Amino acid sequence: MPSTPQQPLKVIILGGGIAGLTTALSLTKYSPSQFPLPQITIYEIRPEPATIGGAVNLTPNALRLLNHLGALQEIRARNYGKECLAVEVFDLYTGARLAESSFRGPVGRGLGEPPFTALRITRGEALKGVLAAIEKHDNIKLVCGKKTVDIQEDINGVEIKFAGGGKVSADILVGCDGIHSVARLTHVEPERKSVYSGICNAFGFAKRRKTESGGFEETHFETTGMNFGRRGILLTSFHNEDKDSVYVGALMQVPEIASRDGWKAAGKDAENTRRDMLERYSPAALDLIPHLIADAEDLFLWPVFTLSAGGKWATDRVMLIGDSAHAMPPQGESTGIVFEDGVLFARCVGRWMEKNNGAPVKEAFNAYESLRRERIDIAYNESQNVVKTVQDVGWLGHKIKMNIIPWYLWWTRSYREKHFIEDVTTCELNY
Ligand SMILES: Cc1cc2nc3c(=O)[nH]c(=O)nc-3n(C[C@H](O)[C@H](O)[C@H](O)COP(=O)(O)OP(=O)(O)OC[C@H]3O[C@@H](n4cnc5c(N)ncnc54)[C@H](O)[C@@H]3O)c2cc1C
Numbered sequence: 001m002p003s004t005p006q007q008p009l010k011v012i013i014l015g016g017g018i019a020g021l022t023t024a025l026s027l028t029k030y031s032p033s034q035f036p037l038p039q040i041t042i043y044e045i046r047p048e049p050a051t052i053g054g055a056v057n058l059t060p061n062a063l064r065l066l067n068h069l070g071a072l073q074e075i076r077a078r079n080y081g082k083e084c085l086a087v088e089v090f091d092l093y094t095g096a097r098l099a100e101s102s103f104r105g106p107v108g109r110g111l112g113e114p115p116f117t118a119l120r121i122t123r124g125e126a127l128k129g130v131l132a133a134i135e136k137h138d139n140i141k142l143v144c145g146k147k148t149v150d151i152q153e154d155i156n157g158v159e160i161k162f163a164g165g166g167k168v169s170a171d172i173l174v175g176c177d178g179i180h181s182v183a184r185l186t187h188v189e190p191e192r193k194s195v196y197s198g199i200c201n202a203f204g205f206a207k208r209r210k211t212e213s214g215g216f217e218e219t220h221f222e223t224t225g226m227n228f229g230r231r232g233i234l235l236t237s238f239h240n241e242d243k244d245s246v247y248v249g250a251l252m253q254v255p256e257i258a259s260r261d262g263w264k265a266a267g268k269d270a271e272n273t274r275r276d277m278l279e280r281y282s283p284a285a286l287d288l289i290p291h292l293i294a295d296a297e298d299l300f301l302w303p304v305f306t307l308s309a310g311g312k313w314a315t316d317r318v319m320l321i322g323d324s325a326h327a328m329p330p331q332g333e334s335t336g337i338v339f340e341d342g343v344l345f346a347r348c349v350g351r352w353m354e355k356n357n358g359a360p361v362k363e364a365f366n367a368y369e370s371l372r373r374e375r376i377d378i379a380y381n382e383s384q385n386v387v388k389t390v391q392d393v394g395w396l397g398h399k400i401k402m403n404i405i406p407w408y409l410w411w412t413r414s415y416r417e418k419h420f421i422e423d424v425t426t427c428e429l430n431y
Contacts, residue, residue, distance in 0.1 A: 008035070014160075015176035017322070023176055023345065024040045025070065042141070049142070055122045057087065060116035066130070068425050074130075078128070082239055084117065086100040086223075086224075088225050090225050092289065111417055112420060112421040116420075148161070148182050158170055158318060175188065176324060179327035181320065181324030187315065189312040200252060206292045208246060220288065230394065231252060233250070233252075236288075253391050329386055334379075344424050345368045352367075
């Protein structure tokens with residue numbers, strides 16, 4: 001442990017996904033200036049950083065943190081993504097626009113101070129932006145193709161062993177290795193396994209059709225539309241400035257497949273997924289809907305697995321961050337929640353270093369957990385509502401839902417905006 005300011009904190013991060021990379025940036029940014037920068041090594045199991053396909057909506061709080069960490073600048077410099085001023089809600093069968101969840105803020109420039117709107121971006125481009133920011137920091141090393149098989153810790157530190165031999169040690173380990181986390185399953189809480197949520201996400205990208213006049217086929221949404229049907233939600237969204245392609249993402253109830261191989265085979269069977277989607281999201285009021293499903297390329301079916309609420313997040317020297325600690329069904333904000341995790345964790349570790357009172361690092365871990373549990377529990381409950389909304393319903397159920405959604409969005413607006421405005425870089429740590 002760095003008992004004097006001369007010794008850098010040695011950190012192992014497992015997982016080079018969005019949580020691992022942004023936690024490395026956060027630990028660097030919030031390292032107290034009187035200490036040398038932490039020496040961080042990220043071990044990623046894949047041969048190179050990669051992510052599942054699809055596109056995510058980065059909400060104002062997520063953009064604020066990426067900006068703090070220097071990654072939004074990289075994303076903007078590359079012109080990645082499409083600004084999203086609101087997510088619009090439509091009834092699939094009438095094409096009627098029912099409501100919107102807006103990021104415009106009081107004067108149309110966004111929410112919070114400084115104001116941010118939202119950005120729909122492919123996961124791949126988001127990752128590239130964060131990687132570009134990582135490259136600017138000499139204290140962060142990314143090592144790919146390393147499979148960790150064992151984690152041990154004692155009073156002196158933490159040590160990991162790799163498949164095929166080799167071991168490394170550090171002062172702390174941060175498990176950012178996703179829902180099937182080896183840090184959780186071999187070390188922190190082996191009995192907390194992921195379970196199938198009952199819903200799948202099918203996604204792909206469709207090039208826009210041209211009309212006879214040479215222009216693009218019209219869309220009913222400005223940037224992102226959520227089209228509610230009786231058997232699931234179909235998200236249709238632009239994801240680049242040219243607006244020449246549409247991200248198509250279906251959230252729908254799908255019976256469980258018993259084996260992992262069975263899910264893999266179903267995942268790759270694009271034509272079966274397409275047939276299912278064409279049938280599910282029919283009869284659509286707008287021709288655009290079947291066109292987009294028919295044209296979607298690289299269509300993939302992704303079963304959404306989830307962890308139980310609560311759970312153990314840490315031992316004395318290992319902390320779980322992101323999906324490894326609290327994977328939940330999509331509720332539209334998970335990426336922002338992951339960024340918040342990393343920033344708050346890094347701030348607590350920084351405060352512990354500043355205090356330099358001889359207390360073990362677990363003191364910082366505890367401070368982080370007491371800040372974080374409530375927010376995660378609330379997000380978890382919200383994600384359960386999404387699962388319920390996606391369940392198959394009859395015509396009457398659909399009609400009732402279409403009437404409730406505008407009220408629900410109106411009723412929850414100020415609550416949603418509270419999170420979008422929140423700035424975890426400045427909030428009180430109480431530590
Ligand atoms: C279907 C779906 C739709 C979603 N839509 C949205 C959305 O619209 N908006 C939003 O904000 N969020 C969305 N989310 C949530 C968001 O994608 C996740 O919360 C986020 O990607 C979690 O990041 P992570 O880094 O914790 O995990 P991951 O992205 O899973 O990254 C984990 C990394 O660890 C690596 N790894 C795994 N095991 C090991 C090991 N043993 N050793 C080393 N490395 C390892 C993996 O290869 C990977 O690179 C969605 C999620 C799903 C499933």
